[in-house]
Amino acid sequence: MRRFSWFNVTSLTLGFAFLYLPMILLVVYSFNESRLVTVWAGFSTKWYGELLRNEEFLDAAWVTLKVAVFSSTIATVLGTMAAYVLVRAGRFRGRTLFSGMIYAPLVMPEVITGLSLLLLFIGIGLDRGVLTIVLAHTTFSMCYVSVVVSSRLTSFDRSLEEAALDLGCSPFEAFRLVTLPIIAPAVISGWLLAFTLSLDDLVIASFTTGPSATTLPIKIFSAVRLGVSPEINALSTLLIAIVTLGVITASIVTKRAAVAQARDEQAAERNE
Amino acid sequence: MRRFTLIAIPYFWLLVLFLVPFVIVLKISLSDVALARPPYTPQLDLSLGWEGLRTFFSGLDFENFVFLTTDDLYWKAYVSSLKIALVSTLLTLMVGYPIAYGMARAPNEWRPTLLMLVILPFWTSFLIRVYSWMGILANEGTLNTVLLWLGVIDTPLQIMNTNTAVYIGIVYTYLPFMVLPIYSALEKMDESLIEAAEDLGCSKLAAFWLVTWPLSRNGIIAGCFLVFIPAIGEFVIPSLLGGSGTLMIGKVLFEEFFSNRDWPVASAVAVILLLILIIPIILFQRNEQKAREAEG
Numbered sequence: 001m002r003r004f005s006w007f008n009v010t011s012l013t014l015g016f017a018f019l020y021l022p023m024i025l026l027v028v029y030s031f032n033e034s035r036l037v038t039v040w041a042g043f044s045t046k047w048y049g050e051l052l053r054n055e056e057f058l059d060a061a062w063v064t065l066k067v068a069v070f071s072s073t074i075a076t077v078l079g080t081m082a083a084y085v086l087v088r089a090g091r092f093r094g095r096t097l098f099s100g101m102i103y104a105p106l107v108m109p110e111v112i113t114g115l116s117l118l119l120l121f122i123g124i125g126l127d128r129g130v131l132t133i134v135l136a137h138t139t140f141s142m143c144y145v146s147v148v149v150s151s152r153l154t155s156f157d158r159s160l161e162e163a164a165l166d167l168g169c170s171p172f173e174a175f176r177l178v179t180l181p182i183i184a185p186a187v188i189s190g191w192l193l194a195f196t197l198s199l200d201d202l203v204i205a206s207f208t209t210g211p212s213a214t215t216l217p218i219k220i221f222s223a224v225r226l227g228v229s230p231e232i233n234a235l236s237t238l239l240i241a242i243v244t245l246g247v248i249t250a251s252i253v254t255k256r257a258a259v260a261q262a263r264d265e266q267a268a269e270r271n272e
Numbered sequence: 273m274r275r276f277t278l279i280a281i282p283y284f285w286l287l288v289l290f291l292v293p294f295v296i297v298l299k300i301s302l303s304d305v306a307l308a309r310p311p312y313t314p315q316l317d318l319s320l321g322w323e324g325l326r327t328f329f330s331g332l333d334f335e336n337f338v339f340l341t342t343d344d345l346y347w348k349a350y351v352s353s354l355k356i357a358l359v360s361t362l363l364t365l366m367v368g369y370p371i372a373y374g375m376a377r378a379p380n381e382w383r384p385t386l387l388m389l390v391i392l393p394f395w396t397s398f399l400i401r402v403y404s405w406m407g408i409l410a411n412e413g414t415l416n417t418v419l420l421w422l423g424v425i426d427t428p429l430q431i432m433n434t435n436t437a438v439y440i441g442i443v444y445t446y447l448p449f450m451v452l453p454i455y456s457a458l459e460k461m462d463e464s465l466i467e468a469a470e471d472l473g474c475s476k477l478a479a480f481w482l483v484t485w486p487l488s489r490n491g492i493i494a495g496c497f498l499v500f501i502p503a504i505g506e507f508v509i510p511s512l513l514g515g516s517g518t519l520m521i522g523k524v525l526f527e528e529f530f531s532n533r534d535w536p537v538a539s540a541v542a543v544i545l546l547l548i549l550i551i552p553i554i555l556f557q558r559n560e561q562k563a564r565e566a567e568g
Contacts, residue, residue: 011370022404109505116293
């Protein structure tokens, strides 16, 4: 049985304190009565009230959510297709360029992606707004989705697909009935990743948006440029709470699914 | 036919929304600034046929790139971005290695929880994580208040709006990228190797330097690249935590485009930034390839 050594406990404690203290402080100060960061003037939820009355923030939140849902859904479809092409389609003309275009956006600085997309939208005369942000977000997040999905595709047993084809499935049926259920966890985590990337993005959205659409990160950025603001503390706390709940739920669901699968496998073995 | 459609759809999407924009940036970086809409010349006029194409190409030149070398703002910004990225990568390694080590040596039943604790901040907004330091590092912020109260300092430290704040911001936000690859390298390591080294007379420290550190090298290199590459083009951290003296190329590009509206120069800045990034990206790819081959 392995135990913690004092050195490891210290490094882990310090490390996690560094990772979590700033966010904990943010949450604590969001309940501060005073507008000043450092002066504790008693517990209050008034900044949450101010936040919920602020129409601009609510509008921005709505725009951000719309963009994230659309872009992550399209990105998941396109990214899964791209992963399938990379892993299964074999050789075709232009394959090197294709895989280059999948991996390049992952390392591309956001300022360059944003700038180049903006110049494209201006060049073709597309009005900037929700549509252009969705196009931009879909493009970079489909690459993340395809990386996540292709790692799952390479690791799974191909003979299952071949069996389905031998038993008379069309390629599409084989994909829908065999491949998709097996890669589903990766597709779902790809969607979640794309969704979070979209919610989070400031730089690319700033380049590709117009006056008609302001996303939450753009709003937050312009509000905090000049310094700490209690409304933003409240907003951050809400966002941190949502993410924490989401991650905890997701981990419970996957754990349950794993337990259920293990039980099914055991039952199947007993029946043999 | 079906295979063709499957390939064509994502291919077409990436061509139009990734490659074409790129060619446009390259083209505008060779153009001249003009008081027009869009604010650069020449414009490609296909209705003039060959003649139009010829005037278009003869209008392109490397003037903007020459301009970048003469104005020291730009090369100072490139050098300073590289320096800031390098220093913060080393700092992230120093902070991240002990965490990864502690995780890899923790009791088995603890590991999934520790892993989740490292990944969780990655899911929370990057912008908010950077913002959370603004309240801590400000002159009348939490850190200074605590230090003054403890009597460690007499006057508040000026950390906010300096490069130090930028380092802290980069280390903080990119820490998971450093910890995870090192952790996965350390976790795969056979611990009996350490025991063997100690049995053969190594001290604990010597065993670490001679066995553990070299075996985690692939993880260290991967982690360093994962921090270094995005840090060079960083925009949010220098603009929120850095001061007017913090020169980073991502910030310069953003301001060149939005404040000065000089599109050709902004595009040239982007092209050079990309050329600088190609070297570490290729090195990173090679390292990954080698690691995969070593694993078999």
